[in-house]
Amino acid sequence: MTLLYFAWVRQKIGCSEEHVVLPSNVKTVADLVDYLRAFGAGYADAFADAKRLRVAVNQNHVGWDAAVGADDEVAFFPPVTGG
């Protein structure tokens, strides 16, 4: 799986892109967030308050119950502020 981070999520985690191999119990975005929280202090900080985050799977906005798989591109970011 490819993971992408933007804005302050990227800054807290300390990288913009990484590739991970998922354990079999990670089936949804919510599972993935729980899994990533244990990666380190930056991850725990970035994912501390899920309400402040948005997620896209394969470049589509999705909710926390969306399914994720090994071939997906999953991006985490704050609510958008363009325009």
Added chain:
Amino acid sequence: MTARISIQHEDFDVAEEISALTQDRTDIGAIVTFAGCVRADDGLTSLTLEHYPAMTEREIAGHVAEAQQRWPLVAVTVIHRIGTLKPGDAIVLVVTASSHRRAAFEAADFLMDYLKTQAPFWKQEERGGVRHWVEAKTSDDDDAKRWR
């Protein structure tokens, strides 16, 4: 309908964009342009825009297609700048063209509301060397809900 979507560092010229859109056409009766600029609020010295390249154009194209379904549009141009901008610089341009004004006005308003709440851009403000990420406004979400 013709659609032009561009995510770019460079500035844009509103008159040129209108000319490009109306060239050799006689079916356009109304053109609405919205241009957004950087304000020097509270001593802001610069604004830096980050985006999610793989998703941005696709997300905007999806909303342009939705606008086309909802209103009889002839042409749409959306330009969004990225990188570091200064107060007074232009950030975003939406141009909508239709036979009549109502469709052009409403489609431009719709597209701006969706750019604000769905397109994956993030603004970071700088004031006197201190940077902070702009928080999303609930008023923008409320604006976008008008179209549901």
